Amino acid sequence: SQQGEEDPQALSIQEGENATMNCSYKTSINNLQWYRQNSGRGLVHLILIRSNEREKHSGRLRVTLDTSKKSSSLLITASRAADTASYFCATDTGFQKLVFGTGTRLLVSP
Amino acid sequence: GAGVSQSPRYKVAKRGQDVALRCDPISGHVSLFWYQQALGQGPEFLTYFQNEAQLDKSGLPSDRFFAERPEGSVSTLKIQRTQQEDSAVYLCASSLVAYYGYTFGSGTRLTVV
Numbered sequence: 001s002q003q004g005e006e007d008p009q010a011l012s013i014q015e016g017e018n019a020t021m022n023c024s025y026k027t028s029i030n031n032l033q034w035y036r037q038n039s040g041r042g043l044v045h046l047i048l049i050r051s052n053e054r055e056k057h058s059g060r061l062r063v064t065l066d067t068s069k070k071s072s073s074l075l076i077t078a079s080r081a082a083d084t085a086s087y088f089c090a091t092d093t094g095f096q097k098l099v100f101g102t103g104t105r106l107l108v109s110p
Numbered sequence: 111g112a113g114v115s116q117s118p119r120y121k122v123a124k125r126g127q128d129v130a131l132r133c134d135p136i137s138g139h140v141s142l143f144w145y146q147q148a149l150g151q152g153p154e155f156l157t158y159f160q161n162e163a164q165l166d167k168s169g170l171p172s173d174r175f176f177a178e179r180p181e182g183s184v185s186t187l188k189i190q191r192t193q194q195e196d197s198a199v200y201l202c203a204s205s206l207v208a209y210y211g212y213t214f215g216s217g218t219r220l221t222v223v
Contacts, residue, residue, distance in 0.1 A: 033212075
């Protein structure tokens, strides 16, 4: 079963705008990861944030983690058409397997 | 190789047929995982290997599903007597150290007709 719920399910924006997607999960975690999946392709690892971290940056990506609320957010700044994809959060509960959320479909229009 | 390689890319099976899906992980990656992704859903865990040892197979949906990694490198996921509900994308991932994230293959899209 899915661990996380992602919100929104779908997001449509214009190039240059920021995109924010949220993830909520149910149990305690060691870390939370975000992945991108282009249509018909495998998942690409974007960023990992540990349970003792609150915020992390990587290029145009900013991830926050609030363990008290069991939630995380992914911000993509200055979006590009190439950012069009599905984005998944995944939690590592320490048992060597990731539990994925339901995903957010992002469409960035030129 | 440079990435995780999966074959075949697409597989169409008649209901009741046995299929074998192959995963070739990144050389040296100790951990290997199989996930099943239904259309429009997130991936769901099937099984996990550390080297040749299958440490967790709690996600395998039935005893028709079997996975092996006999020499601690290439892995095969076998599905016996395929059913329509087995139609999905099967993803393989490997990692050297878990907290660096996982590298996924492009997946095998299985369609059972």
